Amino acid sequence: TQLLEQSPQFLSIQEGENLTVYCNSSSVFSSLQWYRQEPGEGPVLLVTVVTGGEVKKLKRLTFQFGDARKDSSLHITAAQPGDTGLYLCAGEENYGQNFVFGPGTRLSALP
């Protein structure tokens, strides 16, 4: 089973600031997902990236999949308090045989 690392683990920023969260592995994934989870709820899917080098945008969120499909980043522009939550990346191994979750990045966007 592959391991996924996320950095930073915790991030506290002011409203309006930009931030980037990283997800890294030493091995290749078939695809990678980003989720956001709020306390007491299940993770909500934000995006799936499949192709190396792929960039996807979701309003103020920009997701990038590394060329080698080993890493990914999530960039948030002009953070808002509503962006607060636990951001999880998940890598899909061997075309659906297994999913590996990173430890998460806990973001606090303060007003």
Add this chain to the structure above:
Amino acid sequence: GAVVSQHPSWVICKSGTSVKIECRSLDFQATTMFWYRQFPKQSLMLMATSNEGSKATYEQGVEKDKFLINHASLTLSTLTVTSAHPEDSSFYICSARDGGGAGTYSNQPQHFGDGTRLSIL
């Protein structure tokens, strides 16, 4: 689309009770469902992978007889925590994946239920 319903959302019961948690895919057929456990301020820990019509695959360290998983249909999987004790108290989350049929790869992500908070007194 891709809605997963988990029930109940909150359970409080006495030690020794068995608790059943249901996970349903409401608008798609889930050939594979996953059960996770999450401790406060931590990430998800995979407990088992459940394929419709076959026995679940448990992760190392997860007791099969303690956490019974049944995936009897393409839209329903259940997790039963047998003879629960306070150390079983946790947040349990299921997810479902639109599998695309046996022997095929559908490139679909997991979709999660809202979780069940289990408190054993």
